[in-house]
Amino acid sequence: MFKKGVSGMPFVWIFIGIVGAMFLLFFIKLAFDLKNTSQDLNDRIMVLKVKDILVGASGSPGYFTKLNLPFVDGKILKFSGDNYLQIYKEDELLGRVDMGNSVIFSPVIENSDVLLWTDRWNVPFYVSNFVFLITEDKKYNLRSSTITGDLGFRELSGFIEKLKDKIPFEENVEVGGRTYIPLRSGGDAKIIMFRASNGNLNCRGSSSNSDVEIVFEKETMDSDYIYGYVCYWDKEKVPFIGKQMIYGAIFTDEYDTFKTLSELSFERLKNLVDLYIERTGDNEVLQKSFEDLKIALDKDFEDLDDSDLRKIYDAIEQLNHIHYLLVNERGKYVY
Amino acid sequence: MFTKGQLRISESMVVLFVVFILFLFAFGFYIKELKSGINDKLMEERDFSNLLLINSLLNSPEFGCSKDTVIESGCLDIKKIDSYIKLNNKEFYKMIFGESVISVSGIYPDSYSYNKKIYDNAKENYDLKIVRDIPVSLYNPDTNGYFIGLLRVEVYD
Numbered sequence: 246m247f248k249k250g251v252s253g254m255p256f257v258w259i260f261i262g263i264v265g266a267m268f269l270l271f272f273i274k275l276a277f278d279l280k281n282t283s284q285d286l287n288d289r290i291m292v293l294k295v296k297d298i299l300v301g302a303s304g305s306p307g308y309f310t311k312l313n314l315p316f317v318d319g320k321i322l323k324f325s326g327d328n329y330l331q332i333y334k335e336d337e338l339l340g341r342v343d344m345g346n347s348v349i350f351s352p353v354i355e356n357s358d359v360l361l362w363t364d365r366w367n368v369p370f371y372v373s374n375f376v377f378l379i380t381e382d383k384k385y386n387l388r389s390s391t392i393t394g395d396l397g398f399r400e401l402s403g404f405i406e407k408l409k410d411k412i413p414f415e416e417n418v419e420v421g422g423r424t425y426i427p428l429r430s431g432g433d434a435k436i437i438m439f440r441a442s443n444g445n446l447n448c449r450g451s452s453s454n455s456d457v458e459i460v461f462e463k464e465t466m467d468s469d470y471i472y473g474y475v476c477y478w479d480k481e482k483v484p485f486i487g488k489q490m491i492y493g494a495i496f497t498d499e500y501d502t503f504k505t506l507s508e509l510s511f512e513r514l515k516n517l518v519d520l521y522i523e524r525t526g527d528n529e530v531l532q533k534s535f536e537d538l539k540i541a542l543d544k545d546f547e548d549l550d551d552s553d554l555r556k557i558y559d560a561i562e563q564l565n566h567i568h569y570l571l572v573n574e575r576g577k578y579v580y
Numbered sequence: 581m582f583t584k585g586q587l588r589i590s591e592s593m594v595v596l597f598v599v600f601i602l603f604l605f606a607f608g609f610y611i612k613e614l615k616s617g618i619n620d621k622l623m624e625e626r627d628f629s630n631l632l633l634i635n636s637l638l639n640s641p642e643f644g645c646s647k648d649t650v651i652e653s654g655c656l657d658i659k660k661i662d663s664y665i666k667l668n669n670k671e672f673y674k675m676i677f678g679e680s681v682i683s684v685s686g687i688y689p690d691s692y693s694y695n696k697k698i699y700d701n702a703k704e705n706y707d708l709k710i711v712r713d714i715p716v717s718l719y720n721p722d723t724n725g726y727f728i729g730l731l732r733v734e735v736y737d
Contacts, residue, residue, distance in 0.1 A: 257589065261593070261596075268600070272607070275607075279611065279614065283614060283618065286618050286621075286622070287621075290621050290622065290625055293625050293629070294625065297625070297628050297629060297632055300632050300636065301632055301635065303636070304632070304635045304636045304639045305639075306639075343675075345675040345676055345678070346675045346676040365649065367649045369649070370641065370646070370649060371641045371646060371649045371650075371651065372641060373641075374639075512672065513672075516642075516667075516669055516672055516673075517641055517642065519667055519669070520642060520660065520663050520664055520667060521663075523662075523663030523666055523667060524657075524659050524660055524663040527722075572648075577721070577724075578646065578647045578648060580641070580646050580649060
């Protein structure tokens, strides 16, 4: 048995032990929480950094560069259908950020070495600067459809060659050949099939051995405002106007992302037409041309059919012609 | 009076307490430094975003002076600005300009007074506000003349 003064001693030590352990646990938990918060913030900063680079690029037209993004090494960059940039580490979502009005056409990026190219979308005035982003290991194969449509095989091949010549990703884009297998069949290259048509623009869908089919109006093939439809495998067709949108379809793997970006671009085009109608108040002829374009665009993007696209094309050509005459006559540019 | 054993225990407890207090100070200092480092990073990022917003504004087809579809660097077309204000389509442009206030004013020559608020979507309860003034060229298509202005961009976070 302990004496009276000594019997309390072990309890004091037990008490100190318990309090010490509690403090230790508290600080360990705090340290872990801090580490997680710090990691979350670093991830958020990383997502914002990538966004800044891409938004910065979208403000610089006609730009091509190879970029190394060391902070995304080992991570996956995806653009979702609602135009959010998402960064993953394996299956864990590290962060997502709204890309706003930036139009970034890109596949899933799984490499820190990326190729970036920007090009203006002019219809006929400057509307948006499209950003095309790929990694060096991606392959794209542009082919003419076996049924060339209303265009001879040689003519269609010539058209595809011209399209390819403007793309600065020389190592990644090939024309013709039948050696590649489509991505949707587990292949090694994205196969884009082209077809020209004289009216009646329809995709061939399941019968074509490709990832994306692009069918365009034959008459517009030499114009900057070429129009037609982009058909992703097993999905609804998406209307397009201008070569830049064809490039967008080539470099975007996801149907939803391509559709959202196309809609966004058309929406901005509509807003700019309204702005130019106001701005050209002192020139009735030019204002009328902008109003004609507004009427042609006055339909939901999803509901645009062949005749609507034709009307938009005609209105753009007419506006461009009138603006050209105005510049020649008065030396004044409106856009 | 305390026994020798009790004194030793009290002494150990005082030492433990002092060590604990020192440890607490060190930990507090570490947290403060960590927080300040993260804030610096965030601030740097916000600052960069502000610059990007200015860049996209100056290069936008909505405001930039254009010639043959090419946007002139550092120049705003006042007729486009006036048309934009008249249309007042704030909803669509929230995607581009976010929570910010953008205004422009003429500063030279004095005879030309021009003062317009282009976009106003200020955040009421904000943690951070970055204000930046950029000298710009303002183009008046009616007179085909240029004057000097100041573009003010306030970004809220």
